[in-house]
Amino acid sequence: MRQRTAIVIGGGVGGLAAALALDRRGWSVTVLERTAGPVPAPASGRRAQTAPPARSGAGIGLAPNAQRALDTLGLGDAVRAMAAWQGAGELRLPGGRRLARTDNAAAVRRFGGPVMVAHRAELLALLAGRLPDGALRTGAAAELVDPGEPGPGGRPARVRIAAAADRATGTDGATATDGTAAADGPAATEEGAGVPAGADEELTADLVVGADGIHSAVRRAVFPGHPEPRYAGFTAWRFVVPAPDRPCTAHETWGPGGLWGTVPLPDGRIYAYATAAVPPGGRAADDERAELLRRFGTWHRPVPDLIAAADPATVLRNDVRTAAAPPPAFHRGRVALLGDAVHPMTPNLGQGGCQAIEDAVVLAQLAAPDADLAAALAEFTRQRLPRTMDVVRRAERIGRLTTWRSRPACALRAVLMAATARLTPDLALRALDGIADWRPEGPTYAAGTRGTRTAAQPKEHE
Secondary structure, X not given: OOOOEEEEEOOOHHHHHHHHHHXXXXXXXXXXXXXXXXXXXXXXXXXOOEOOOOOOOOEEEEOHHXXXXXXXXXXXXXXXXXXXXXXXXXXXXXXXXXXEEEEHHHHHHHHOOOOEEEEHHHHHXXXXXXXXXXXXXEOOOEEEEEOOOOOOOOOXXXXXXXXXXXXXXXXXXXXXXXXOOOOOOOOOOOXXXXXXXXXXXXXXXXEEEEOOOOXXXXXXXXXXXXXXXXXXXXXXEEEEEOOOOOOOOEEEEEEOOEEEEEEEOOOXXXXXEEEEOOOOOOOOOOOHHHHHHHHHOOOOOOHHHHHHHOOHHHOEEEEEEEOOOOOOOOEEOOEEEOHHHOOOOOHHHOOHHHHXXXXXXXXXXXXXXXXXXXXXXXXXXXXXXXXXXXXXHHHHHHHHHOXXXXXXXXXXXXXXXXXXXXXXXXXXXXXXXXXXXXXXXXXXXXXXXXXOOOOOOOOOOO
């Protein structure tokens, strides 16, 4: 039987997870990522590949649903080993008053596992390092030319890779998964070596996975009339700083028109994030660290200390966008869409990356090498569209609560949250009911390594 081929457009977490999942199912996979840059060699010992640096300067939440999905890829224990096991978390007010507290023991009881945080760059390196050599092509700005037609005798999908000159100027191809601009430079692998200089390269595939992020060119190509993601009403800042002199407890602090989050990483560094209800498209006149000081510098410690420790050049600022409407489907022809390319969501549930990983695993489980591809993609839409759009709506509802500005409204919000926390100690976890308890088909805790935190957990579906 001829080996089926898949092209994944976008080398973020969802794209790399899809590539690895399809590779494990027997597909021949190529990942095309427009940005370029080195990542650390993975601990697996496989040859390091490259991945874009632009989206790497922040943490990523990995709830139990994402961990179980990664288990099916043989990565669960490796991820848990590199992720922060958050013992406790607090919900606070800007003056420091604690409204609620939870810990991961409650998450384990409720969802069968803890809520963890990893550094995005390390997760990207782990995923890329498990791909076959040469599967990841960076500096490759890809454009969907034809979605193809599945079924007997159906035409393959066609993808064009822009010539090096177009890549350098960012005039062609897919957008990076976090909406960042393309990096200069040619592809980092040698697959395009036979293409004449200045010429586009065209590839065909049995399956194309559009994982090119919130400004997805693949989505626009397959659903040209679908509305673009809309501004959610707030902007987000993110950065990572070295380990502070005094340890920090993970916390999220809600104030008028915005919030602050502090998350310790496993090596002692701190991942910090903040949001504020401001008009879209804004930028600080000086720098974004100064903007954070103006907005959050009077909040309780360690907030001002962490801002002061940040390098202004590393503070990321992005307008938060969410799906304006459910798409007609998650597929068309031989193309499947996943992650932010099809269901962008606010970060308030920490599920953007988790849902992309779920998408990747479900797609590969359905698209067996001998499966009817048309039926598999239709089933992918049937399973994933309602679930992910429910998460989109739930995250957006929480996001709207964080934008309340008036003192009476914020005071009422604090009273209700504190009262609810007294009556329901796991208040912060309730928002993840029906989300973090998701389980993929097939066994999880795949590695089952003795002595690890997951070894004692029961294996599901066996």
